[in-house]
Amino acid sequence: MNTDRIVRALDSFRIELPSWGFANTGTRFGKFLQPAAAATIEEKLNDAGQVHALTGVSPTVALHVLWDFPRGVDSAHEVSALASRAGVQPGSINPNVFQDQIYKFGSFGNPDKSVRDHALQHTKDSVAIARRLKSRDVSLWFADGSNYPGTANIRQRRRWFEECLQALHRELASDQRMLVEYKPFEPAFYHTDIADWGMALLLARAAGPQARVLVDTGHHYLSQNIEQIVAWLLAEDMLGGFHFNDRRYADDDLTIGSIDPYQVFRIFREILHFEWETGTRADVAFMIDQSHNLKGKIEAMIQTVTVAQELYAKAALVDHDALATAQARSDIVAAESLLQDAFATDVRPAIREWRIMHRLPADPMDAFRQSGYLQRITAERAGRAEAASSSYA
Numbered sequence: 001m002n003t004d005r006i007v008r009a010l011d012s013f014r015i016e017l018p019s020w021g022f023a024n025t026g027t028r029f030g031k032f033l034q035p036a037a038a039a040t041i042e043e044k045l046n047d048a049g050q051v052h053a054l055t056g057v058s059p060t061v062a063l064h065v066l067w068d069f070p071r072g073v074d075s076a077h078e079v080s081a082l083a084s085r086a087g088v089q090p091g092s093i094n095p096n097v098f099q100d101q102i103y104k105f106g107s108f109g110n111p112d113k114s115v116r117d118h119a120l121q122h123t124k125d126s127v128a129i130a131r132r133l134k135s136r137d138v139s140l141w142f143a144d145g146s147n148y149p150g151t152a153n154i155r156q157r158r159r160w161f162e163e164c165l166q167a168l169h170r171e172l173a174s175d176q177r178m179l180v181e182y183k184p185f186e187p188a189f190y191h192t193d194i195a196d197w198g199m200a201l202l203l204a205r206a207a208g209p210q211a212r213v214l215v216d217t218g219h220h221y222l223s224q225n226i227e228q229i230v231a232w233l234l235a236e237d238m239l240g241g242f243h244f245n246d247r248r249y250a251d252d253d254l255t256i257g258s259i260d261p262y263q264v265f266r267i268f269r270e271i272l273h274f275e276w277e278t279g280t281r282a283d284v285a286f287m288i289d290q291s292h293n294l295k296g297k298i299e300a301m302i303q304t305v306t307v308a309q310e311l312y313a314k315a316a317l318v319d320h321d322a323l324a325t326a327q328a329r330s331d332i333v334a335a336e337s338l339l340q341d342a343f344a345t346d347v348r349p350a351i352r353e354w355r356i357m358h359r360l361p362a363d364p365m366d367a368f369r370q371s372g373y374l375q376r377i378t379a380e381r382a383g384r385a386e387a388a389s390s391s392y393a
C-alpha cells in the first residue's frame with residue numbers, strides 16, 4: 001500500500017456538513033423526532049463543531065437561509081459568531097425558493113412575474129448573506145416543474161430561468177460562485193425545469209462566468225453513469241461541487257457509501273485522474289446533503305465523513321501511470337484490476353495513523369460515544385416543544 005498517496009489525499013480532503021442534517025427530518029408520511037436533534041442554528045453549529053473536532057476534515061457548514069437566518073442578512077453577524085464559537089465556519093449558502101406557499105407553481109419559472117421577482121430578491125439576499133459571511137458559494141436548487149403534460153410552457157420557463165440566473169449572477173462579488181443543482185423529478189412528477197446535468201450546464205453557461213454545476217449524487221435516474229457526467233463537467237471546467245448522499249431507489253438521502261460505495265470511489269477516481277492529468281487541483285466543493293430519519297444525527301454525520309475519507313483514500317491509491325499504460329494497450333483486465341485492487345485495499349489502518357499524527361481520535365465514532373456529548377444534549381434538548389419545523393419534509 002502506498003501510504004504517501006493516502007497521506008497526501010487525506011491532507012487535502014475536506015467535506016462540508018449541512019446544517020439541516022442535524023435537525024429533525026422525515027418523509028412525507030411523517031417525522032420521527034429525536035430528542036437530541038438540533039432545533040436552533042446554535043445547536044446545529046455546535047453539533048457540526050463536534051463532528052469537525054473529532055474528524056478534523058469538516059471545518060465548514062452549509063447554511064440554509066430560510067431556516068438558519070431568521071432575520072435574513074441581519075442574522076449574519078450572529079451566525080458568524082456562533083460558528084466561530086463552535087469551531088467551524090459558514091460554508092455554502094442555500095436559498096429556499098420552494099417552501100413558501102407562493103411557490104406552488106414555481107419560483108424562477110413561475111408564470112406570475114411578482115413571484116419570480118420575489119424569488120429573485122430572496123436569492124439576491126442570499127448572495128448578500130454569503131458576502132457578509134465571506135462564503136464563496138451560493139448553492140441553488142429549484143423545485144420548479146409541473147405535474148401534468150401541457151400545463152407549463154417549458155421553453156418560456158427556460159427563458160425566465162436564464163433571465164433570473166443572469167440577474168442573480170450580476171450580484172456576485174468577483175470571488176463568489178453560484179452553483180446550479182439539477183434533479184430529474186420530485187416534487188414535480190411530469191417535468192422539472194432543471195432536470196439533468198445538460199440543462200444545468202446550459203443555464204450555468206448562460207448565467208455567467210462564475211456559475212458552475214452542482215452534482216447531487218441522489219439526483220439521477222437509477223443506473224445513470226454519474227462519474228461520466230463528472231468527467232465531462234471537469235473537461236468543460238464546469239464542475240462546481242457535490243452534494244453527496246446515497247440511495248437505493250430515488251433521492252433517498254441515505255448516508256454516503258451505504259448502498260454503493262464503489263460509485264463514490266469511481267467519482268473520486270475521476271477527479272483525482274483529472275488532477276493527475278492536468279497537474280491542477282480541481283476546484284470542486286465536497287458537500288454532504290443527507291437527512292437522517294432513523295440514525296442519530298451526529299453519529300450518522302461522523303460515519304459519513306469517515307466513509308468519505310476512506311473512499312477518497314482508496315481512489316488515491318489508483319496508479320494512474322499504470323492505468324494509462326493499460327488503457328493505451330487496451331489491456332482491459334489490467335486496467336479494471338487497478339481500480340478493483342485499490343477499492344479492495346483496507347485503508348483504515350493508514351487513516352488511523354493519519355489521525356493520530358494530527359492529534360485526532362483514532363476512532364472518531366468511539367470518541368464521540370465516550371465523550372458524553374450526546375447524553376448532555378439529549379438531557380438539555382429533550383422534552384421541549386419542537387421549535388419551528390426547520391427541515392425537509
Ligand SMILES: [Mn+2]
Pocket residue numbers: 141181216243289
Ligand atoms: Mn442537494
